[in-house]
């Protein structure tokens with residue numbers, strides 16, 4: 085059986101381990117921190133939603149396929165990953181989104197049962213609160229725990245914690261995958277990739293009488309999930325100019341202001357009970373970097389703000405490459421994901 089070293093124990097690395105194991109390989113994870121899901125993947129709740137685009141190009145197809153693949157995996161994991169397919173409304177709260185989301189519905193070809201535009205009235209009835217915009221409705225979307233996903237993906241897999249890889253010569257075996265986010269810049273093979281850090285912070289707020297009726301996930305540039313045990317998650321800030329994970333009190337105000345601006349009916353007093361900040365990794369064109377870097381060397385990074393979906397799709401594609409499966413992703417997709425695309 086083929087041994088595969090995976091550097092990084094976030095969503096990218098643990099999803100790879102899960103997919104490789106299911107194809108008969110023996111993955112070994114190396115994680116610098118004392119636990120898996122210590123970086124961007126450590127949030128208790130995240131939203132799984134594709135990145136919508138006007139055309140069904142290779143990138144859109146990636147997120148579209150990722151959505152259905154992820155739904156079936158999450159359904160199998162169920163409550164163990166706090167899977168809550170409550171549905172989501174992505175608000176058409178500016179002209180750009182109004183045009184793009186309507187084109188998404190036309191061009192992606194999803195069934196009406198999986199994706200449709202709803203008017204503001206219907207959106208309000210679905211949400212349980214007053215929504216002032218039309219919205220793109222995905223009944224199968226919702227929330228899941230990224231942290232618990234990492235734990236379940238890596239269950240029964242050898243995980244070496246507190247083990248920061250500095251040089252590949254430390255590793256045995258002939259296959260290694262770099263799945264350590266911005267840490268990829270520390271390796272000679274990937275030091276020139278156009279990766280950047282984008283700090284973000286999520287806020288956990290007590291439900292109040294305005295928000296307690298919320299029934300599904302709202303996306304409006306930020307996001308709010310229905311309360312679980314009386315607490316909503318409201319996300320998240322985007323700061324490409326910062327690369328630390330300290331909590332910033334002003335970020336909680338930014339998250340709430342963004343929510344109130346998009347949905348004034350929910351404006352009120354919210355008690356912030358917790359916050360979590362971390363650093364996302366993004367590429368120059370905001371599409372993940374997934375593929376082969378050299379002989380026996382692969383990479384899965386730059387999962388940006390849609391890592392819950394993109395990590396599992398990337399894992400499936402790389403696992404097929406590594407175990408020489410008969411299936412291979414379409415050429416246009418492999419080219420769009422390739423780490424070599426920036427040097428052309």
Ligand SMILES: Cc1cc2nc3c(=O)[nH]c(=O)nc-3n(C[C@H](O)[C@H](O)[C@H](O)COP(=O)(O)OP(=O)(O)OC[C@H]3O[C@@H](n4cnc5c(N)ncnc54)[C@H](O)[C@@H]3O)c2cc1C
Pocket residue numbers: 091092093094095096097114115116117120121122123124125126127129130131132133230247248249250263264265267268270283284285286319320321360361362363364365384385386387388389390391392393395
């Ligand atoms: C505030 C915030 C909110 C978000 N909300 C959502 C959301 O709602 N939905 C969604 O889909 N996505 C969301 N994301 C994005 C998502 O969390 C990321 O895309 C995803 O977690 C990236 O996973 P990763 O494994 O690439 O990176 P990480 O989770 O950062 O994992 C990389 C790991 O590699 C380890 N590492 C680094 N260098 C080394 C080394 N040399 N040796 C060993 N280990 C190393 C690190 O310790 C780290 O644990 C959010 C991100 C943030 C920050």
